[in-house]
Amino acid sequence: MLKFKIDKLNELFDTISAETPLAMPLEKAGEADYGRYEKGAKPALGVLKTVKSPKDLFFPQSETLMKFKTEGKNLAVEAPDENVTPFVLFGVKACDYKAFEVLDRVFLADPVDTYYQSKRNAATIVTLACSKPEESCFCKVFGIDAAAPLGDVTTWMDETYLYWQANTNKGESLTEKVRALAEEGGEDAVAKQQKATREIIDKLPFSHLDLSYFKENGTKEIFDRPEWKELSEACLACGTCTFVCPTCQCFDIREFRSAKNEVIRYRCWDSCMYSDFTQMAGGNNRTTQMQRYRQRFMHKLVYYPENNGGLFSCVGCGRCVNKCPQKLNIVKVAKALGGKKHD
Amino acid sequence: MIKEALIPKIGVVTDIRRDTPDVKTFRVVGTDGKKLFEHLPGQCAMVSVPGVGESMFSITSSPTNEEYMEFSIKKCGCVTEVIHSIDVGQQITVRGPYGRNFPVEEDFKGKDLLFIAGGIGLAPLRSVINYVRHYRNNYGKVVVVYGARSADDLVDIEEIRNEWMNEKNFEVYLTIDRPQEGWNGHVGFVPAYVKEIGLDPHMTAILCGPPIMIKFTLQGLLELGFTKTNVYTTLELRMKCGVGKCGRCNVGSKYVCKDGPVFRMDEIDELPDEY
Numbered sequence: 001m002l003k004f005k006i007d008k009l010n011e012l013f014d015t016i017s018a019e020t021p022l023a024m025p026l027e028k029a030g031e032a033d034y035g036r037y038e039k040g041a042k043p044a045l046g047v048l049k050t051v052k053s054p055k056d057l058f059f060p061q062s063e064t065l066m067k068f069k070t071e072g073k074n075l076a077v078e079a080p081d082e083n084v085t086p087f088v089l090f091g092v093k094a095c096d097y098k099a100f101e102v103l104d105r106v107f108l109a110d111p112v113d114t115y116y117q118s119k120r121n122a123a124t125i126v127t128l129a130c131s132k133p134e135e136s137c138f139c140k141v142f143g144i145d146a147a148a149p150l151g152d153v154t155t156w157m158d159e160t161y162l163y164w165q166a167n168t169n170k171g172e173s174l175t176e177k178v179r180a181l182a183e184e185g186g187e188d189a190v191a192k193q194q195k196a197t198r199e200i201i202d203k204l205p206f207s208h209l210d211l212s213y214f215k216e217n218g219t220k221e222i223f224d225r226p227e228w229k230e231l232s233e234a235c236l237a238c239g240t241c242t243f244v245c246p247t248c249q250c251f252d253i254r255e256f257r258s259a260k261n262e263v264i265r266y267r268c269w270d271s272c273m274y275s276d277f278t279q280m281a282g283g284n285n286r287t288t289q290m291q292r293y294r295q296r297f298m299h300k301l302v303y304y305p306e307n308n309g310g311l312f313s314c315v316g317c318g319r320c321v322n323k324c325p326q327k328l329n330i331v332k333v334a335k336a337l338g339g340k341k342h343d
Numbered sequence: 344m345i346k347e348a349l350i351p352k353i354g355v356v357t358d359i360r361r362d363t364p365d366v367k368t369f370r371v372v373g374t375d376g377k378k379l380f381e382h383l384p385g386q387c388a389m390v391s392v393p394g395v396g397e398s399m400f401s402i403t404s405s406p407t408n409e410e411y412m413e414f415s416i417k418k419c420g421c422v423t424e425v426i427h428s429i430d431v432g433q434q435i436t437v438r439g440p441y442g443r444n445f446p447v448e449e450d451f452k453g454k455d456l457l458f459i460a461g462g463i464g465l466a467p468l469r470s471v472i473n474y475v476r477h478y479r480n481n482y483g484k485v486v487v488v489y490g491a492r493s494a495d496d497l498v499d500i501e502e503i504r505n506e507w508m509n510e511k512n513f514e515v516y517l518t519i520d521r522p523q524e525g526w527n528g529h530v531g532f533v534p535a536y537v538k539e540i541g542l543d544p545h546m547t548a549i550l551c552g553p554p555i556m557i558k559f560t561l562q563g564l565l566e567l568g569f570t571k572t573n574v575y576t577t578l579e580l581r582m583k584c585g586v587g588k589c590g591r592c593n594v595g596s597k598y599v600c601k602d603g604p605v606f607r608m609d610e611i612d613e614l615p616d617e618y
């Protein structure tokens with residue numbers, strides 16, 4: 001294990017970013033979000049939750065899919081280059097890292113989404129263990145250990161050092177580039193921090209949320225629960241929960257004429273919470289907000305697991321818990337539905 | 344360059360036929376003059392004239408047609424309006440084939456087949472019917488019941504009259520919703536007509552049309568003694584990607600774009616009521 005003095009971190013980031021683009025949580029307008037590190041930028045590694053998740057790096061909020069050149073009745077397609085410059089994604093928390101597995105199972109399933117894949121493959125991911133988890137966190141429910149995240153490199157941070165452990169070949173080669181700035185050691189400090197973190201997590205209010213109801217019951221039983229109506233009544237359909245969620249993957253495909261002879265087709269995040277999401281010429285299969293709200297949570301707790309060997313499409317990051325203006329969230333749903341079977 | 348499912352092929356429209364006041368059928372080949380890709384009956388493709396967007400359509404031509412593909416498209420919104428406005432020679436984009444096909448080689452082989460269609464719902468069935476006609480000896484008796492609002496709204500009526508009606512062991516029943524001058528065929532809704540015809544409940548039934556027609560026709564078939572494991576239909580939901588990723592077309596855990604659009608009625612019973 002290696003360790004870097006805290007006051008050397010900017011040197012570490014300058015060294016990495018001198019060679020490859022570096023994305024990490026940065027302080028911007030008083031909030032922390034992932035962004036491109038440049039000399040002088042303000043890292044926000046002490047912040048537990050970035051506003052949005054790092055899914056942006058592989059699945060951007062908006063991304064050009066292709067361009068069309070139009071000339072009279074003729075057409076030509078121009079696809080973007082799939083060679084993405086290798087980059088380092090630093091400071092990913094355990095829950096957000098697990099969310100990449102959830103996204104992989106969608107985007108890398110046959111037929112592979114090469115827009116996502118090319119960025120995913122280009123990344124060397126450095127995770128950062130949590131040391132101060134808070135009330136809205138419930139990653140433990142999904143078997144995630146916030147004190148030991150995976151990734152190409154795992155790091156831990158305390159007041160004096162950033163500890164560094166390479167896990168993969170990609171991680172090793174990144175380590176080689178920064179080794180000169182590091183010292184050896186840190187195992188004891190890391191073990192101590194891990195123990196303390198796990199003790200906090202064990203006491204968090206949602207850490208023992210029981211999801212067995214969703215594992216044991218099928219779609220129909222859960223779908224027909226009368227509680228959905230009351231649960232969803234206050235939903236504003238603002239879509240915040242879906243945009244901040246690290247596992248939400250719905251997108252829209254749109255296009256516009258960018259010049260007389262050019263059309264740009266792009267995709268952008270979309271939300272199943274919006275009323276026009278399923279609007280068709282012949283009608284709409286989800287006409288009420290109750291149906292849309294139900295869709296979001298059924299997808300996370302029932303449909304996705306059904307298609308993915310029981311893996312939930314929630315990683316307990318707690319963003320929707322903190323950000324929903326109406327305090328509606330997946331924990332409320334799990335508590336309201338879990339336990340009792342309806343007849 | 345990215346090799347990607349979302350990147351379409353370029354096709355050329357070589358023929359446009361006006362079927363009804365709001366349905367046109369477009370014949371499409373690749374820029375090399377050959378068929379764009381192979382498909383199976385019931386599969387769909389995303390079609391677009393870049394500028395407004397893409398839409399999903401059934402490939403209405405039979406896979407046995409080696410020269411071209413056809414799409415019958417009803418004008419009902421932004422994308423379909425643009426498609427309706429093009430002329431022969433226009434290049435369009437096509438990607439596919441998408442979705443699960445009708446089990447023509449598995450479950451349908453050797454069976455007597457009953458096709459029931461309403462309006463533009465004939466489009467996916469036409470692909471199956473012409474496939475069955477091509478391999479006529481592999482299938483038993485064929486009965487087609489097809490209805491539309493008026494005589495002018497029957498899609499592909501020339502092919503039906505000139506070809507299907509002359510096939511052996513092949514019965515075609517047409518109906519329109521309301522009486523009309525010059526029409527001396529049956530008048531009435533499809534579900535009621537189906538019950539009048541006197542059908543053998545051992546046939547395999549394939550339904551396609553507006554949800555309301557499907558609902559009542561299915562009820563009628565069950566009353567006649569058909570079993571759900573012998574009845575097939577297609578579902579239609581909003582689609583964007585066509586490959587199970589954009590999260591738009593699901594009913595329960597099934598994505599209609601890849602697990603459908605073809606479903607057997609007993610499979611539909613397993614889905615939550617949200618289609």
Ligand SMILES: Cc1cc2nc3c(=O)[nH]c(=O)nc-3n(C[C@H](O)[C@H](O)[C@H](O)COP(=O)(O)OP(=O)(O)OC[C@H]3O[C@@H](n4cnc5c(N)ncnc54)[C@H](O)[C@@H]3O)c2cc1C
Nearest residue numbers: 276280281398399400401415416417420421422423466580
């Ligand atoms: C598997 C499958 C197979 C299909 N096969 C065929 C086929 O063979 N032939 C065929 O003709 N069709 C077929 N369809 C249907 C076809 O895809 C639709 O008719 C087509 O996408 C309509 O596109 P549009 O852009 O013209 O309509 P849109 O412009 O998208 O919309 C049509 C209508 O929807 C409403 N609408 C759309 N967006 C909004 C909004 N934001 N807010 C409020 N209302 C809105 C409006 O009322 C509008 O008039 C198939 C569909 C599926 C899923």
Ligand code: SF4
Nearest residue numbers: 235236238239241324
């Ligand atoms: S659940 Fe909350 S965050 Fe999500 S759409 Fe409804 S009001 Fe907005």
Ligand code: SF4
Nearest residue numbers: 245314315317318320
């Ligand atoms: S559903 Fe809420 S808690 Fe779960 S991963 Fe998404 S934002 Fe985080």
Ligand code: FES
Nearest residue numbers: 583584585589600
């Ligand atoms: S159309 Fe995108 S998931 Fe089916």
